[in-house]
Amino acid sequence: RAIRLEEYRPSDYLIDRVDLDISLDAHATKVRAMLAIRPNPEGTPGAPLTLDGDELALEALALNGETLAETAYTCQPDRLTIANPPRDAFSLTIETVIDPTANTKLMGLYRSNGVYCTQCEAEGFRRITYFLDRPDVMAVYTTRIEAAREEAPILLGNGNPVAAGDLPGGRHFAVWDDPHPKPSYLFALVGGDLGSVTRDFVTKGGRAVRLAIYVESGKQERAHYALDALERSMRWDEDVFGREYDLDVFNIVAVSDFNMGAMENKGLNIFNDKYVLASPETATDADYAHIEAIIAHEYFHNWTGNRITCRDWFQLCLKEGLTVFRDQEFSSDERSRAVERINAVRTLRARQFTEDAGPLAHPVRPREYREINNFYTATVYEKGAEIIRMLKILLGDDAFACGMDLYFARHDNEATTVEAFLACFARASGQDLTHFALWYEQAGTPRVVVSSHYDSDKRQYRLDFAQSTPSTPGQPTKDPLVIPIALGLVDHDGGALDHRAEGLSDGVFVLRHSSDSLIFRDVDARPVPSVLRGFSAPVRLSLDLDDTGLLTLVRHDSDAFNRWQAGQNVATRLLTRAARDEGDAAGETATQALAEALGSFLDAQAAQDPAFAALMLTLPPESEIAQEIGKDVDPDAIHRAREALRDTIARALAPRLEALRAIPVAAGPYSPDAASAGVRALRNIALDLLVKADAAGIIEALAAQYDNADNMTDRLAALTSAVHSPTVPDALRQRLLTDFRNRFDDEPLVIDKWFALQSGRAEPDTLAAIAELMQDTAFSINNPNRVRALIGAFAMNNPTQFHRADGAGYDFLADQVIALDARNPQVAARLLTAFNSWRMMEPGRRAKAQAALERVASRDGLSGDVADIVQRTLD
Ligand code: ARG
Numbered sequence: 001r002a003i004r005l006e007e008y009r010p011s012d013y014l015i016d017r018v019d020l021d022i023s024l025d026a027h028a029t030k031v032r033a034m035l036a037i038r039p040n041p042e043g044t045p046g047a048p049l050t051l052d053g054d055e056l057a058l059e060a061l062a063l064n065g066e067t068l069a070e071t072a073y074t075c076q077p078d079r080l081t082i083a084n085p086p087r088d089a090f091s092l093t094i095e096t097v098i099d100p101t102a103n104t105k106l107m108g109l110y111r112s113n114g115v116y117c118t119q120c121e122a123e124g125f126r127r128i129t130y131f132l133d134r135p136d137v138m139a140v141y142t143t144r145i146e147a148a149r150e151e152a153p154i155l156l157g158n159g160n161p162v163a164a165g166d167l168p169g170g171r172h173f174a175v176w177d178d179p180h181p182k183p184s185y186l187f188a189l190v191g192g193d194l195g196s197v198t199r200d201f202v203t204k205g206g207r208a209v210r211l212a213i214y215v216e217s218g219k220q221e222r223a224h225y226a227l228d229a230l231e232r233s234m235r236w237d238e239d240v241f242g243r244e245y246d247l248d249v250f251n252i253v254a255v256s257d258f259n260m261g262a263m264e265n266k267g268l269n270i271f272n273d274k275y276v277l278a279s280p281e282t283a284t285d286a287d288y289a290h291i292e293a294i295i296a297h298e299y300f301h302n303w304t305g306n307r308i309t310c311r312d313w314f315q316l317c318l319k320e321g322l323t324v325f326r327d328q329e330f331s332s333d334e335r336s337r338a339v340e341r342i343n344a345v346r347t348l349r350a351r352q353f354t355e356d357a358g359p360l361a362h363p364v365r366p367r368e369y370r371e372i373n374n375f376y377t378a379t380v381y382e383k384g385a386e387i388i389r390m391l392k393i394l395l396g397d398d399a400f401a402c403g404m405d406l407y408f409a410r411h412d413n414e415a416t417t418v419e420a421f422l423a424c425f426a427r428a429s430g431q432d433l434t435h436f437a438l439w440y441e442q443a444g445t446p447r448v449v450v451s452s453h454y455d456s457d458k459r460q461y462r463l464d465f466a467q468s469t470p471s472t473p474g475q476p477t478k479d480p481l482v483i484p485i486a487l488g489l490v491d492h493d494g495g496a497l498d499h500r501a502e503g504l505s506d507g508v509f510v511l512r513h514s515s516d517s518l519i520f521r522d523v524d525a526r527p528v529p530s531v532l533r534g535f536s537a538p539v540r541l542s543l544d545l546d547d548t549g550l551l552t553l554v555r556h557d558s559d560a561f562n563r564w565q566a567g568q569n570v571a572t573r574l575l576t577r578a579a580r581d582e583g584d585a586a587g588e589t590a591t592q593a594l595a596e597a598l599g600s601f602l603d604a605q606a607a608q609d610p611a612f613a614a615l616m617l618t619l620p621p622e623s624e625i626a627q628e629i630g631k632d633v634d635p636d637a638i639h640r641a642r643e644a645l646r647d648t649i650a651r652a653l654a655p656r657l658e659a660l661r662a663i664p665v666a667a668g669p670y671s672p673d674a675a676s677a678g679v680r681a682l683r684n685i686a687l688d689l690l691v692k693a694d695a696a697g698i699i700e701a702l703a704a705q706y707d708n709a710d711n712m713t714d715r716l717a718a719l720t721s722a723v724h725s726p727t728v729p730d731a732l733r734q735r736l737l738t739d740f741r742n743r744f745d746d747e748p749l750v751i752d753k754w755f756a757l758q759s760g761r762a763e764p765d766t767l768a769a770i771a772e773l774m775q776d777t778a779f780s781i782n783n784p785n786r787v788r789a790l791i792g793a794f795a796m797n798n799p800t801q802f803h804r805a806d807g808a809g810y811d812f813l814a815d816q817v818i819a820l821d822a823r824n825p826q827v828a829a830r831l832l833t834a835f836n837s838w839r840m841m842e843p844g845r846r847a848k849a850q851a852a853l854e855r856v857a858s859r860d861g862l863s864g865d866v867a868d869i870v871q872r873t874l875d
């Protein structure tokens with residue numbers, strides 16, 4: 001049942017052209033596909049032709065226009081086989097009928113809020129028609145779509161619109177033509193009654209492009225920010241990567257039922273409406289930033305993913321890691337580079353490091369899978385992006401840019417591989433990247449240990465490096481990786497350091513062996529090392545630096561990332577000790593020192609860079625402390641430790657926090673720009689800390705902020721503090737929660753925030769509250785956003801309650817996964833990954849988690865998606 005990379009073989013047949021005729025109907029949509037097929041010169045001559053299907057019903061089949069005799073083929077819902085197809089080119093006409101309303105898996109053609117839409121990545125096209133549904137079969141498509149005009153006045157397809165018109169009986173049609181060859185996973189269509197916003201864009205090369213974003217009628221006002229982000233993305237890709245758009249139209253459609261974030265279908269991106277719709281009253285600054293990043297991500301796929309696609313699904317990181325890297329660079333250019341980097345690393349640690357340390361760990365390019373949908377992971381996406389970032393650091397900006405250009409030139413219109421990608425960079429740089437390529441093959445997060453030695457007689461300073469990677473499922477032993485380590489010596493940052501140490505180039509030391517050293521000459525006094533600047537490699541770093549050294553970095557490091565990291569390291573040390581019940585007087589002194597360092601940092605820099613200051617004031621998340629402890633974890637102890645440290649710091653900084661509350665946001669109406677968002681972030685974290693410190697008058701200030709806010713960021717921040725702070729009186733908390741629920745009764749995306757807030761409460765009655773919230777009229781188990789907001793947020797973001805000692809959190813999630821699996825296996829499987837860290841727990845919880853997992857595993861009729869996750873999680 002497992003599919004293996006080494007078993008890849010080219011398809012025996014190719015499909016050059018696809019002509020689709022799709023007549024939309026709520027229950028019986030007719031699909032006629034005319035495929036121009038020919039034997040692949042690289043395949044086996046005379047092989048049977050086997051097309052993929054999934055829950056399909058065949059209505060008719062013709063070869064070269066002649067109905068095919070029933071003896072000439074066999075057909076099942078999941079495959080159509082023609083034993084002896086012609087030896088040269090032929091056409092196959094296939095008619096299927098599908099029920100989009102009954103499609104609760106949200107893969108293939110389905111209806112969301114009355115809108116017909118599709119999702120074909122990875123293997124959804126086979127739910128529309130029988131096909132060679134693999135990314136190395138690339139074809140040119142035309143799509144004729146027909147529907148009742150009243151139900152679906154808007155009909156959209158891939159490529160350019162070429163014809164449209166009325167039909168008898170109130171029906172109409174549109175024809176779309178996509179001249180660019182593409183794999184079937186990029187096919188899309190939409191039919192519905194939608195409103196739109198549009199803009200004209202002219203590419204550098206002079207192509208006029210009509211941009212449009214389609215949303216639920218009446219919500220057009222909320223699509224302007226996304227449209228603006230799209231235009232900026234298109235300009236940026238021209239300026240930075242030299243990539244221009246290649247069709248006359250670019251359409252985006254927002255739908256409310258969507259299994260993931262968004263999808264890069266050629267010329268017709270389809271989005272979860274959460275990542276399109278925004279207004280000051282309903283979206284937070286973070287929502288705006290996500291919209292910008294995802295609009296950019298999907299747009300950037302036009303070149304990294306669509307023009308150049310993946311040979312097979314093992315190569316998923318080829319498009320995803322690279323495209324995440326590109327969207328991160330875009331956001332860094334549009335916003336604050338340091339803040340973007342810190343946020344990306346926080347996400348990486350929370351999601352990818354956790355994945356890499358658990359039973360679902362896999363290489364960025366996996367070697368085998370049973371269900372490809374389960375490999376759209378933080379490892380493929382986020383670690384995949386880190387590999388590209390390392391490549392850029394190792395090669396330098398110019399060689400990296402040449403490598404990208406070569407990749408676009410060499411592989412345009414191809415379905416290719418990671419090897420082919422790396423070969424472009426090897427060629428462009430003259431470097432051998434064979435060893436570097438191990439990053440794609442080897443799972444697990446490397447640990448890099450650095451120790452420092454100063455010899456005052458020789459005036460030499462030495463850094464010793466050692467790397468090791470823990471074993472992961474299927475990979476018991478590991479080899480050393482190529483790890484670029486950007487570093488500096490803080491006392492010497494004024495002048496370049498490279499000449500003082502052999503092996504340092506542009507401030508980067510490359511660790512290639514299991515251990516190595518770097519010697520600096522002419523060093524007058526023991527310096528403070530700043531290692532892994534900008535988080536130059538996705539590793540865990542241990543550095544033998546005491547708190548004094550770390551606090552020096554907080555104050556003086558020229559690298560903003562490491563200034564932030566140093567503060568995090570001091571906090572992590574304190575939290576780890578406290579959670580292990582090793583808190584002592586030394587810990588109290590260290591806490592005071594941290595508070596003082598943060599205080600002087602705030603005095604010096606908070607006003608200049610509020611967004612960064614807000615991050616400085618944020619303690620490492622509980623999940624990171626759990627990772628640090630690594631085994632026999634007690635999530636309650638971690639939670640208590642973090643609360644206590646935060647309260648102490650809040651009290652120590654209280655007067656300064658009052659001052660931060662007063663930093664003005666730029667005058668005028670709400671604007672989601674990064675600078676304004678940064679001020680709000682700082683003011684709101686100050687509010688939260690003051691609430692935790694029970695400062696005089698702060699409860700009234702919180703209530704006032706909630707009541708008077710003219711934007712969702714400030715209103716939700718006040719509500720969040722109220723929900724998560726024991727110092728806030730119950731009556732106030734209840735008043736605000738009720739107000740919020742009523743105020744946004746007709747705003748499902750806002751109610752999701754309300755669900756997530758309550759399901760994330762670290763209180764013993766949260767589970768009971770969730771059971772009640774599931775009865776709320778706004779909740780629906782059929783909508784993935786609702787499920788992720790209420791159930792997902794509980795499982796992923798509420799460690800004390802999900803990992804309750806009595807196992808009730810595990811049982812609840814197991815029940816929900818089982819119930820959901822029957823409707824939507826992808827969403828169910830994703831929820832189940834919350835069990836990823838179960839082996840790290842103390843024995844009592846571990847046993848309860850195992851029992852819950854075994855209960856899921858023993859169910860009859862599990863989907864392949866859930867069966868795959870539960871088996872790997874238990875193995
Ligand atoms: N390619 C899409 C993106 O990253 C995501 C598709 C996810 N598909 C899936 N089956 N999980 O933009």
Ligand code: ZN
Pocket residue numbers: 297301319320323
């Ligand atoms: Zn993507």
